[in-house]
Amino acid sequence: MTPSMARAFFETGFSVVQAETADGGPGLLTAYFAPEYQARRVPDGVFDTPVLGRPEGWARGWVGPARAEIEAGPPPSTPLAWMRAEDLFFLQIQGSGYLTFEDGSKARAAYAADNGRPFVGIARPMADQGLLPADGTSGDAIRAWLAARRGRHARAVTALNPRYIYFALDLDDGGDPAGAAGVSLPARRAIAVDPASWTYGDLVWISAEGGNLRGARGSYSGLVMALDTGSAIRGPVRADLYMGRGAAAGNEAGAVRHPLRMWRLVPR
Helix, strand or coil: CCHHHHHHHHHHHEEEEECCCCCCCCEEEEEEEECEEECECCCECCECEEEECCCCCCCCCCCCCCHHHHHHCCCCCCEEEEECHHHHHHHHHHCCEEEECCCCCEEEEEEEEECCCCCCCCHHHHHHCCCCCCCCCCHHHHHHHHHHCCCHHHHHHHCCCCCCEEEEEEECCCCCCECCCCCECCCCCEEECCCCCCCCCCEEEEEEECCCCCCCCCEEEEEEEEEECCCCCCCCCEEEEEEEECHHHHHHHCCCCEEEEEEEEEEC
C-alpha cells in the first residue's frame, strides 16, 4: 500500500473527533519504555533492594502498606531478585521491564500486583524542594540524583510516591511487553490512555509540540493506537507514548513532557 492509498483509506473510512479537556486547553503527553536493568539472585553490594512477588492473599482492590512501610519492614513475600534501589523504583514506574543476571541469563519482570495506593510523581516535589531545576526533572536526572544519594536520603524522596508494584518473573522472549489490552506494544505506535475516556484498540492521532524538559524533542505527531493504561494516566487528553525497549528508548522517554492534542478516528 502506497502512502497515498493509506491516506485515502483513512480519509474515506473514518471521521475524526477531537478529544477535549474540561477547559479546552491542551492535555499532556509523556512517554514510557521497557527498561533493561542488571540484577542479582542474592544481595550483593549495591544490589540490596528486593524485587518482591505478589503478597499471599492479595486481591484486586486491596489497599496495603505504603512504599515507606514496605521498604522499612520485613519483605511481605520472598524476593525474586535484587536490584539497585533507583533501578527498582524506575522499574516500578514503568510497570515492567527486563533483568539481566550475573550469569548472563535474562528474565522479564512483569507486573503482578500493586498495593492499591495512588501514584504520585516525584518530579514536581523535587523541583519544589530545590533538589532539581524545574526544567531538569527528566528521568535521567531523577535517577542520577537518587543513585548519588542511596540510602535514607533517596528513600525519603521515593517515599513521596506511596504506590508499590509487585512482580512476577517470566522468560525474556526478546520482544516488547504486552500492554493492558493484551497485545505486544509496537514502539512509537502505542499509547497508554485513561480507560474511562478511551477504548483499547482506538485509533488516535496525536499532536504534541514544545516539550518543556531539557533534551526534549520539538514535537511528536502521528497515528497511534490505545493499547495500555497506567495509574498516572487520567483524563481525556492524556497519553503515555511507548518508546520501545532499552536504554536509548529510556533516554528519549525521560524527556517527553509535551502539551497534547488528541483526535479519535471513528469508522464511518
